[in-house]
């Protein structure tokens with residue numbers, strides 16, 4: 742499937758979840774098997790190139806893409822979750838995103854010291870979420886080798902916040 746057809750599968754929803762936000766809805770990509778497969782293949786290609794030992798996905802849409810990429814490459818998956826959801830000992834970081842604030846957590850033993858981690862999420866907006874996720878991985882001893890996204894909102898310059906590691910996106914808006 743071409744990148745143009747993939748682009749056409751992303752639905753714009755105005756004023757969700759707040760007035761003034763143009764939400765990029767990826768559910769039409771998920772329900773189209775060819776589109777979903779293609780997105781996973783493109784993300785997996787970037788993650789493979791990064792030589793990551795693990796994929797870390799950011800709750801919740803990052804799970805939908807990160808977990809299939811990890812299984813496709815035969816590497817492990819680590820969830821980065823919203824506050825209070827992970828059962829074991831955690832490290833915690835606050836983050837500001839395009840339309841709100843969040844606290845993200847990771848299990849303290851999820852990554853072994855020096856392991857290479859690729860962070861996957863559905864969308865890069867201001868970069869606050871991705872920056873917090875990278876901080877968490879580094880806090881527990883991991884090395885962030887890639888931040889990969891399905892969608893990058895270029896006009897918000899989130900890329901600048903990820904200067905310390907490689908980044909890739911399947912679709913730019």
Ligand code: AMP
Nearest residue numbers: 763764765838839865866867868869870
């Ligand atoms: P940010 O921290 O500003 O880069 O926001 C990224 C996070 O918020 C990602 O986990 C996205 O799922 C979500 N997000 C932010 N802005 C949008 C948007 N316009 N459409 C869809 N998701 C968004």
